[in-house]
Structures are given as structure tokens and as C-alpha cells.
Amino acid sequence: MRFDLTDMRLFLHVIEAGSITAGAERSHMALASASARIRGMEDALGVPLLERGRRGVEPTAAGRTLVHHARAVLQQMERMRGELGEYARGLKGHVRLLCNTAALSEFLPDALRAFMTTHPNVNIDLEERLSDDIVQAILQEEADAGIVADSVDTSGLETYPLRPDRLVVVTARDHPLVAKLRREKRRNVDFMQTLDCDFVGLAGDSALQRHLAAHAARAGKRLNYRVRLRSFDAVCRMVESGTGIGVIPETAAVRCQRSMALRRFRLTDAWAQRQLVVCVRRFDALPLYARQLIESIKSQAMR
Incomplete structure (x- = not known):
């Protein structure tokens, strides 16, 4: 049984892409050549490595084992190149x-x-x-x-x-939530208390926004985003205008407060103290x- 590095890279590309065609493209290889290499690997092992279907391919149990070992081998080769690069400097x-x-x-x-x-x-x-x-x-x-x-x-x-990564709520200084917390003599806020407010958040498929949406969903709520922007600074500018409130890392809030009229409240929820x-x-x-x-x-x- 002989697999070379090209075989292993090809197989990983096929698994990651979900099809032999896409895997061949990632490997800069003709489809016929890629298919022949996969068949050769299966013949050498005597077991199928892929389950072929209309929607693409999935690894068999043997295929998953090959994925594990191929990644380990290629990682070791990458480590060798990296360490040699300290001397060769061209790698x-x-x-x-x-x-x-x-x-x-x-x-x-x-x-x-x-x-x-x-x-x-x-x-x-x-x-x-x-x-x-x-x-x-x-x-x-x-x-x-x-x-x-x-x-x-x-x-x-x-x-x-x-480093610490506590999440906080930022608001405009005259936002109704500020007055409510002042009446209650509270310096911090529960996430549940904010869920009826309009929000300003990050644009796109932001990991932070998905994280907040998941916690809101557990409370049976859905966050109402008035506007989404591409940076914490832009979020804070819009919050300052009174459009809504935001939930951002405390480091970003402290930095933005130096130049913006904002209020900052720590979230009391355990998941926010990170x-x-x-x-x-x-x-x-x-x-x-x-x-x-x-x-x-x-x-x-x-x-």
C-alpha cells in the first residue's frame, strides 16, 4: 500500500469540497486523473474510501480514518518545512x-x-x-x-x-434604558432587560451577533436590529445617535467612550463575563x- 503526498492532499480536498470534481479543481488536477488516483487508493486498500451519491461524496469509515492520518502526515510535513525555513529562509x-x-x-x-x-x-x-x-x-x-x-x-x-472579554451594553446618554436603571439604582443590567429595546449590531454573519441571537432565542425573544454596521466603532456611533443599543466587548466600549457620548453597563449574565x-x-x-x-x-x- 503506497500513498504519496499528492494522493493525501487530493483526498482531503475531495472530502472538504464534497465532490471529486471540486477536489480535483482545488488540487489543480484533471478530473480523470483525480478519479484514477482515488480508485487506485481504494484498490490498494481493498475497501471503498468514498460513498458516492447524487449530492456528492462522503467518506466511509475507512475514508474517515484516512482523513485523520493524512492530516497528521501533512501537518508533520508542514512542521518540517517551517523549521527548515528558519535556515533556508526561502520557504x-x-x-x-x-x-x-x-x-x-x-x-x-x-x-x-x-x-x-x-x-x-x-x-x-x-x-x-x-x-x-x-x-x-x-x-x-x-x-x-x-x-x-x-x-x-x-x-x-x-x-x-x-485577556478579559466581558460583554457590555452601550447606550446613548439619554436612552430610556438609562433612566430606568437610574430609577432602580442599578449600575449593571441583565440581558433579559434589554430584549424589548431596538438594537444596533454588526453586519454580515458575525459570530457575536449569532451568539447574542442564540441567548435571546433561549428567552423566547428575537433581537430587533434597526441597523447593522461593519465595526464596533460604527456601532457605537449609531448608538450615540439614539438609534438603538448595542452589546459589544468592554474593551471596545471603553475606547469608544473616549470620543463619544455613551453610557456603558456591564451585563450580569454569566455568559457575558468571558x-x-x-x-x-x-x-x-x-x-x-x-x-x-x-x-x-x-x-x-x-x-
């Missing part, structure tokens, strides 16, 4: 990093800029996802590292603390440049 490293909305918006751009300035031969594939989705992706070896809120279950992963952590399967198994990236992110987060 490029590639790190796939997943993160939640708060990390992407508040500190990762500066942290990554510092790393990439000193590591010009390393590319980073950065993607925003929900913390729960990130954990599953790391466990399934679909990414090298992730930055998540510590409110999710990270069993089976190594985690390293980065810590950002970086998670990996095994730190010592990562390529050298991926370990260096994580160390750089940790040092930048503590500033």
Missing part, C-alpha cells in the same frame, strides 16, 4: 487561525501585524467563527489554532489565557512558525 509557512468576533475586532490586527513584520515568509489564513465551531475545528485538525471565549468546553485541547484563550491540539506538535505566532499573540494580548 513559506502557512498558519490557519480561527477567532471569534471580539478577538478579530479588538486586538488581533495589531498582534498579527507585529508578527508578520518579523516573519515575512509566513502567511496567515484568518477566519471568524463562533467559539463552539472553533473548538470543533481544532479537534478535527481543520486549523492550527483558535481564539475563543473560555465559556465554551475546550476539553481535549491545550489552552492559554490571553476570557479570551488561544487553543491548540498540541502546542509542541505545531510547526515552529505556528508556535512563534501563538507566542507573539500572547505577548501582544497582555499589553
